[in-house]
Amino acid sequence: MMKFSKKYGMAWLFALLLGLVLVGCSEVDRTRRAAEGGDAKAQDKLGNMYSKGAGVPRDQAQAAIWYTKAAEQGVASAQANLAFLYYKGTGVAKDEVRALAWLSLAAAQGKSKDVEGASGLVSMGMTPEQLSQAEALANELQAKISRKKP
Numbered sequence: 407m408m409k410f411s412k413k414y415g416m417a418w419l420f421a422l423l424l425g426l427v428l429v430g431c432s433e434v435d436r437t438r439r440a441a442e443g444g445d446a447k448a449q450d451k452l453g454n455m456y457s458k459g460a461g462v463p464r465d466q467a468q469a470a471i472w473y474t475k476a477a478e479q480g481v482a483s484a485q486a487n488l489a490f491l492y493y494k495g496t497g498v499a500k501d502e503v504r505a506l507a508w509l510s511l512a513a514a515q516g517k518s519k520d521v522e523g524a525s526g527l528v529s530m531g532m533t534p535e536q537l538s539q540a541e542a543l544a545n546e547l548q549a550k551i552s553r554k555k556p
Contacts, residue, residue: 434461441472446479453484466497477508480551485512493528502528506540507547514548 434455440448453472456465470491476484489508492501506528529537 441475444479446476446481446484449473449476449479450481450484450487453487457487466491468497470497477511478547478551479554480515482512482515485509485515489528502532503536503540503543506532506537507543510540510544511548511551 437448437452437455441452449472453469453476454460455462456472457469458464462468470488473484473488473491477488485508489505489512491497492499492508493505494500509528529540532540
């Protein structure tokens with residue numbers, strides 16, 4: 407077995423720690439490159455990274471940008487996450503009509519019972535006009551998504 411001096415042991419430890427930091431950075435970099443290249447799942451993942459502050463500074467406005475790109479390509483989880491940002495007014499202007507439209511699209515894909523429940527809660531305090539606007543917007547968004555899909 408080779409003996410390492412303290413000098414080389416510290417250098418090895420530093421290299422190991424630097425490698426771990428770079429691996430973390432490369433995950434963000436790989437995700438960002440894929441997202442910028444139009445990969446919808448990477449866009450959703452980058453939105454999650456910004457929303458949680460995972461490997462990037464926490465930034466709800468950036469999360470909304472990446473969720474929007476993924477949602478417009480039909481990613482149900484991005485649609486649901488974007489809806490919650492609109493409902494709360496976090497990173498975007500509060501817009502319950504837009505929130506309900508995105509939740510409706512996510513629910514239509516069978517995202518989860520939680521999304522269906524959230525749709526009910528969002529719509530509960532809305533006027534008939536707002537409900538109509540949300541339905542029209544959901545139809546418009548769905549048509550836009552359908553045109554983008556191959």
